[in-house]
Every structure is written in C-alpha cells, then in structure tokens.
Amino acid sequence: MLEIKNLHASVGGKEILRGINMSVNPGEVHAIMGPNGAGKSTLSNVLAGREGYEVTQGEVIYKGENLLELEPEERAQRGVFLAFQYPVEIPGVSNIYLLKAALNAVRKYQGLEEVDAIDFLNLVRDRMKLVKMDEQFLHRNVNEGFSGGEKKRNEILQMAVLEPALAILDETDSGLDIDALRVVAEGVNALRAEDRSIVMITHYQRLLDHIVPDFVHVLSEGRIVKSGDKELAKELEKSGYSWVHDAPEGQTA
C-alpha cells in the first residue's frame, strides 16, 4: 500500500524529516508516536502534498505510483486521506456541499457517475451515525463554530464518506475529552477493513487503548527510532519520550 524509503524533507531550508523508512500493508493500522516537534505533522503534510515542504531525498510509493509527483487532489482521488490536526473553518461552504464535491471528485477519477442525490443522503446519514453527529451539522459551514471535538468528528465523517484506501490521522485524539475520544475511536474502528490502511499519529498512548494498532513507531527528530507492536506504546507511557533521544538509530524491537 505505502512504502516510505529514506524520506528527507525540509521546511524553509531546515531539515525536519531525516530519513524515514516505513512500510504499510493493506489492512494494517500503524501508530506513529513521538514528542512535540518530532516531525509527525510534517510527515503527514508531505504525504498529502502540502506546499512548502521540500523533499530532498528518498521516495514514497503508494499503490505502485510515485506519490510525491502527484498533486494533492490526485492523491486524494487515488484514496489518500489526511485527517488534519487543526481542521480549518471554511465560511460559505456547507458541510454537505463539501462531502458531495469530494465524493464526486473521487468517483470521477474512478470513472463513476456523480452520486445520485438520494443515495448520497442515505450514505451521509448512515456515516453520521458512526460518529454520532447530528444532521444539522450537514447544513452548517465546514467547521465554522464547531467545538474542537466536533471538528475532529467532522474529519472522521469525511473519511467515512470517502472510504479512502490510506487514511492518515494526525492527532485526531488531541483536544478530545474521554467521551469524544471513544466516539472517534469507534468511528475509526468501524472503518478498519482488509483493504484499508490507517496511519495514526498521536502524542499519547490513550488513543491506542481504543484503536489497537498492529505496529507502533516512535518518531524523534525526524527519524523513526524504534518500531514494535502495541506493547511499545505501553512502555512509552511508563518511561515517556526522554529516552528516545538516546536510542540508537533505527533500532527495532
């Protein structure tokens, strides 16, 4: 599904990612953990194609294609989805309009017709239940006046409607209280599928109590310094991130 090889990237001349290697197979859930400033959001932005990030070395192969050569929309149309750490508010664009436009963009790439109005409404209603969102949110502008938790749920709603092959969730748990966390986690769990890979970026272990990953990676100073299974996350919780700076490069558990 996704193969990241020796990825180096810099922002404003400063190298942030310093040789990331990672391989994600269909159906797997990977967690990337790491302290603030480690480069987690940088990695997700590079994968989604945000401007301003310069890839200086390495490559990213997604479903056999060179992902880094594609425009952001081409990546999205091919099934790459980024749930943003800080979802933006978009005045004047209603949630339902966004969902429909996004879904139709994917369908167009897949050679399908625009979604039928009634099918679409049924789909959206169904997916809203998954994240326990009230229908009134459909007619509100994207994220405008939403609470932190509502914004995060809205990201998961978009994921649920678009059914991506690869979802990258950037700190979808941050800023959520325990109930909201549970709702979001249940939503994500319901979207786990054999042909869908999920990369969860988080600072805390608590999300991983709800969405149990197949693999855990520790990112520090732009490198993956340790990889393991879910037990690694528990270790991290006990000992914090202070040790990661001392860990030998590329060590695996």
Place this chain on the structure above:
Amino acid sequence: MKQLTEITTPFGEVAAAKPLPGTELGWLQQLRDQAKAQFERHGLPAKKVEDWKYTSLWQLSQEGFSHDANEVSLGKTELAHVAALEDAYRFVIIDGRLNAVLSEIDNLEAGLSIKPLAEALDQAENMLGDQIDLEKPGLNAINTMLMHDGLALHVEAGQKISKPIELLVISTAENPKLASHLRNLIQVDADAEVTLLEHYVSLAETAGFTDVVTEVKLAENARLNHFKLQHESLAHYHIATLASKQAAGSIWNTNNISLGGKLARNDIHSQLLGEEAHVTLDGLYLVTGDQHVDNHTRIDHAAPNTTSDEVYKGVLDGNSHAVFNGKVNVHKDAQKTDSSQSNKNLLLSRSCEIDTKPELEIYADDVKCAHGSTVGQIDEQHLFFLRARGLDETAARSLLTYAFAVDVLQRIKSAPMRQALSNVIEKRLPKGA
C-alpha cells in the same frame, strides 16, 4: 477637468431636441431650470471632487451618446428569458422607452399602483426631487433635466403586495450608443409592504449609458425590500442614485448587485428621519477585465433609536478597479443609534485595485457604531484543504470565491428572490464542482 462647454454640449442640446414629459407643469419646469443652471455651473464632477476621486467621467463625456432610439420590442418568451423573476409584476423599459405591451400596469391587486413616470408627474410635486440633492456632484442635475421615462410605484397604506415588482431595463443591439435618463419614484404608505427588483440588462455587448435616479419615500412602518441587479454589457456606463427618506419604524432592505458595465457607479443614500427606522444596505460587486465599479453609500441617522446594517462584498479579477465609500452620519439627536458596516474584498489577480473607505461622523454620544473593511486573497490553507479532499485547484478556487460572496445572498430572506439572484451569480461564479 476638461472644458465645461465640451462636456456640457452633448447633454445640453438634448433638452431642447427631445420632447420631455411634464412640460406643462410649472413646478417641474422650474425644477428643470434649476437643474440646468446647476449643471451649467458645475458640469460633470471632476476627479478633484472628493466623492469622484477614483471615478472619472471623462471617457463617458467623450462617447457621443445619442438620445434617439428606434422602438424595439421583444417576444413574450424572449422576455421571460431575460427576466430574473418568474412570478412578478413586470415593468419593462427597452432602449429607454416604456414597453406598455410587455408591462403589467392595469388590473393590479388592491392598493398597488404602477405607472409610467409621465403619467405620474402631475401628482409628483411633493415627491419628485425631494429625496435627492441637486447640488451634489454627480448626475442628479442631468437626470432632472433630461429624465424621460421610469417607474412610478405606489403602495397604499396597510397593503402587503403579494408579488414582487420587476423593473426591467433592457438595452438591445438595435440602439447602440444610446443614453437613457430614467427616474423611478417609489412610495410606500404607512404599514404597507412591497418588494422591488430593479434589473438592468444588455442583450448584446454594445455600448450604452443608463443614468437612473430612484427616489424612495417610506411612510411610518412601511417596508420596502429593494433589490438591484445590474449586469449590463462590458461597454456600458451605468450611473445611479438611489435615495430614500424613511419615517418612523420603516424598513428599507436593499441589496445591490453589480456584475456588468464598463463603469458602474451607485450613490445610495438613506435618511432615517423617524425613530426606529431601519436600513439594510447590502451589496455585491464582481468585476473583471477593465471594469470599474464604485459604490458610495451614505446613511443619515437623523432620529433616535435608528439602526443600520451594511455588508458590501467585492470580488475583483483582471485589471478591474473597485471603489467603496461608506459614510455613516449620526446626527446630534440620534441617540441610541446602532450601526454596523463592513466591506470585504477578495482580490483574484495582482493587477486589480480596490479603494475602500468607511467614514463615520458621530455627533451623538450614546451610540453603537462598528465598521471595518478588509482586502484579502484566497486563503492557502482553505485551498489546500479542499484539494486534499480531491477538488482540483480550479474547482477549489472557484468554490472558495463563491463561498466568499455567498453570505450576501444568504442574507436575502425571500427564497424565490435569493434563488433568482443566485442563479445569475452562479453563472459568473461557478460553485466549482
């Protein structure tokens, strides 16, 4: 400024050449003489006049517009295509002349009177000219000298008119380079309510000139929902004054949409003369190419407890130039005035230009006045978000442009009106998907 005589001539000669309505009315003759004297003194406003600093009428004065038009008519189906509203009383002016066949003037509902200007003049002595200032730099004097057609709308006390009125002012290819001088008189009596759409449209990309003054008088608790849609050709000049006097408790909701014209200028003036009178001045201008649009608005809070709410938005592309000037004047006795004004502009190109200026003059001490103007570009974060959801860049940009403008439409309460105006605007600003 150019020689006064040069500029005066093309308009001055007309007054003699063309038979104008109401010549038998002494008061009107006097008013026209007064206007002529004013125009001879001041001519067209020069750029050194503060209110005309950014808008030059030099080119207009050189175009050599004619005042003689061949009569043109349209078929009913053709008209239906041009009209913005399906269900409305239509009053149709084609190439400067009332088209009585296409207009609904007789057999209207109770309390509603729609007349051509010429037929309303004999009862218009207290109305005509009362809302405007002849001395004000602009075209009020020319319009008063030369007005030949227009809509006279009157709603009697207590009547709520069931359908909107669409004033259709159509320019065709049959009479290129035609100047029209229109005067509309809108009178809504106490507790009455009506909706009016002034709709200015060209059927071809020919040059023309529309000079229009619309005067509005609202009695106590009267309500006028007043829309204006201007999408004349890109070679057209459109210069308009829209002025009201509002008695206590009256409401004037305006929405002024400028899409067309080589040069479009609106001077909008609300005079809140009675307590609890309210005005909404909303507007949207979409300009591109070499278009120039200038909206000057002025609100006089002349009585206590009056309120005003103003939202003007502009989208500029190409080499276009937009001007917004919003004056709010709170008079000494107008305590508890509540006024808010905003002007927001979205620039889509590097070579467009906006001059925006709010002007507050407050002579009362217990008032609430908020104002602000912004000039910005498409937000890169918004753009990336939409692209990350699969919308291509062009679609994402046009969706964000539409989204910027749409709240002016969302503020329109009547659903059919909102729909009609959205349809026109979406042709210019495709939603993107």
